[in-house]
Amino acid sequence: MTNEALQKLISSWIPELEFTEEGSQFLNIIVQPEQLHQLMTQLKSNNETSFDYLFCLSGIDWGKELGVVYHLESTIHRHMVVVKVQTEDRENPTFDTVSNIWATAEFHEREAFDFFGIIFNNHPNLKRLFLTEDWDGFPLRKDYVDEINMVIK
Amino acid sequence: METTTITNNFKSEEYFINMGPQHPATHGVLRLLLTIDGEIIKKVEPDLGYIHRSIEKMCERDSYQQIVHLTDRMDYLSSHINNEAVCLAVENALEIDIPERVKVIRTIIGELTRIASHTLWWGVMGMDVGALTTYFLGFRDRELINDIFEETCGARLTMNYNIPGGLMYDIHPNFIKRVKDFIAHFKTKLPEYDKLLTGNVIFQKRMKGVGILTKEDAISFGASGPVGRGSGYSCDVRKHHAYSALDKVNFKEALRTEGDSLARYEVRVQEMWESMSIIEQLIDNIPEGDYKVATNAVIKLPKGEFYQKVEAARGELGVYIVSTGTKNPYRLKFRSPGFSNLSLLNHIAVGGKIGDLVASMATLDIVVPDIDR
Numbered sequence: 001m002t003n004e005a006l007q008k009l010i011s012s013w014i015p016e017l018e019f020t021e022e023g024s025q026f027l028n029i030i031v032q033p034e035q036l037h038q039l040m041t042q043l044k045s046n047n048e049t050s051f052d053y054l055f056c057l058s059g060i061d062w063g064k065e066l067g068v069v070y071h072l073e074s075t076i077h078r079h080m081v082v083v084k085v086q087t088e089d090r091e092n093p094t095f096d097t098v099s100n101i102w103a104t105a106e107f108h109e110r111e112a113f114d115f116f117g118i119i120f121n122n123h124p125n126l127k128r129l130f131l132t133e134d135w136d137g138f139p140l141r142k143d144y145v146d147e148i149n150m151v152i153k
Numbered sequence: 154m155e156t157t158t159i160t161n162n163f164k165s166e167e168y169f170i171n172m173g174p175q176h177p178a179t180h181g182v183l184r185l186l187l188t189i190d191g192e193i194i195k196k197v198e199p200d201l202g203y204i205h206r207s208i209e210k211m212c213e214r215d216s217y218q219q220i221v222h223l224t225d226r227m228d229y230l231s232s233h234i235n236n237e238a239v240c241l242a243v244e245n246a247l248e249i250d251i252p253e254r255v256k257v258i259r260t261i262i263g264e265l266t267r268i269a270s271h272t273l274w275w276g277v278m279g280m281d282v283g284a285l286t287t288y289f290l291g292f293r294d295r296e297l298i299n300d301i302f303e304e305t306c307g308a309r310l311t312m313n314y315n316i317p318g319g320l321m322y323d324i325h326p327n328f329i330k331r332v333k334d335f336i337a338h339f340k341t342k343l344p345e346y347d348k349l350l351t352g353n354v355i356f357q358k359r360m361k362g363v364g365i366l367t368k369e370d371a372i373s374f375g376a377s378g379p380v381g382r383g384s385g386y387s388c389d390v391r392k393h394h395a396y397s398a399l400d401k402v403n404f405k406e407a408l409r410t411e412g413d414s415l416a417r418y419e420v421r422v423q424e425m426w427e428s429m430s431i432i433e434q435l436i437d438n439i440p441e442g443d444y445k446v447a448t449n450a451v452i453k454l455p456k457g458e459f460y461q462k463v464e465a466a467r468g469e470l471g472v473y474i475v476s477t478g479t480k481n482p483y484r485l486k487f488r489s490p491g492f493s494n495l496s497l498l499n500h501i502a503v504g505g506k507i508g509d510l511v512a513s514m515a516t517l518d519i520v521v522p523d524i525d526r
Contacts, residue, residue, distance in 0.1 A: 023457025052372050055462070056471050058486040071460065071473070071488075075372055075386070078393065082458075104375030107496040130202035130525065140210055
């Protein structure tokens with residue numbers, strides 16, 4: 001499906017979605033955290049979209065907001081799309097898990113939790129993956145300071 | 154005479170053991186927490202981070218030329234392909250046209266890297282199931298490729314041959330001849346691999362029907378590379394999103410539908426044949442021209458997001474760059490093939506024997522620095 005056709009179809013499911021192609025080679029969908037799980041379920045299960053392959057899940061710190069970027073591809077139709085979600089709550093940034101939709105998300109979400117402190121609701125095993133349980137803070141956040149381990153030029 | 158009947162009154166009991174981080178079969182510092190009942194595996198939980206260097210955070214303070222060097226240290230067995238991924242992402246973002254000569258040389262060295270990686274994997278794969286000879290044969294052939302790299306790039310493992318805009322140097326005058334000699338040599342040696350290991354009855358029994366991964370699960374777990382293709386999942390980035398000179402060559406995507414350890418093994422062996430065929434198609438047709446185009450000393454990417462995927466030896470490597478228009482990336486994420494492939498280990502190992510875990514893990518071809526980026 002072309003990006004225009006994808007946008008038309010997906011916006012008919014949830015009218016509040018924002019779409020943009022600016023500064024990216026993919027169609028970007030910006031979704032509110034409350035609607036994330038509903039959108040993702042439909043992207044995977046709908047026969048016209050069938051986004052069955054989550055090839056990248058990245059946490060990202062925008063300075064003020066914390067967000068997650070999902071890169072999706074359909075192995076049947078070979079089209080791709082990017083879903084973005086963000087929140088301004090830096091104390092308890094919480095999104096619904098997508099690990100029940102794509103199994104690979106379980107590890108990727110643990111990585112995002114480990115480095116950004118993003119909490120995923122209903123995740124089966126949300127705990128630190130790379131760092132030790134008693135690690136203080138979330139290293140990939142922009143405001144993280146660690147005078148001992150970080151080499152600053 | 155009185156007879157006693159021995160009955161099985163033993164209770165089965167689950168217990169927990171550590172495998173690694175110093176276990177030879179985990180190929181580096183990977184620790185697996187195993188819950189087992191006798192010899193039957195109930196749960197496998199990887200514990201990562203023993204060599205995590207936070208390359209993604211380091212990238213945020215480094216220039217794009219410096220980032221290329223860090224990627225060598227992720228999956229060190231496909232260092233050239235990792236370099237290429239970052240260079241392609243930067244070049245696409247800057248909209249630089251790369252000379253055909255560079256594209257062809259990158260593809261040839263990329264496929265040599267794949268052969269070198271697969272020969273090493275084949276050597277340690279055999280060793281993991283108890284065949285020591287394979288290790289020496291694999292390394293014998295791999296050395297020849299490393300010698301070619303050393304002559305052209307100056308390094309055997311962490312090559313740093315790619316730079317944004319092209320290559321660091323032109324190829325060595327001996328390069329073409331040595332590659333041809335290697336292909337001629339390896340064509341006689343690769344059938345030996347099959348003779349020695351593939352047809353071996355003990356090996357077949359260890360591999361066939363073990364560690365089964367269905368196609369649906371492979372896609373859901375984000376499997377890529379030979380792991381996905383062993384389950385009949387067509388996931389070769391070289392086919393679906395061709396880059397460099399790969400759109401100019403004919404090759405077959407190695408696919409098996411069985412989804413067991415043997416299928417993943419066969420995919421890799423066939424890939425070595427296909428890589429040789431790609432090199433043969435290109436080696437006589439390296440176009441004349443420059444080996445690089447000049448870029449600014451300070452590379453600034455335009456504001457935006459850039460994603461580049463390539464087929465590394467272990468599967469799909471993705472580079473996701475978020476740029477705010479400065480000389481450093483705002484965020485850089487590496488989607489490493491090993492990380493997703495490791496996540497399915499629990500799925501394929503549960504219910505099997507502990508010895509089969511070692512064999513299944515060997516067919517996933519895990520390189521730990523690739524997972525602990």
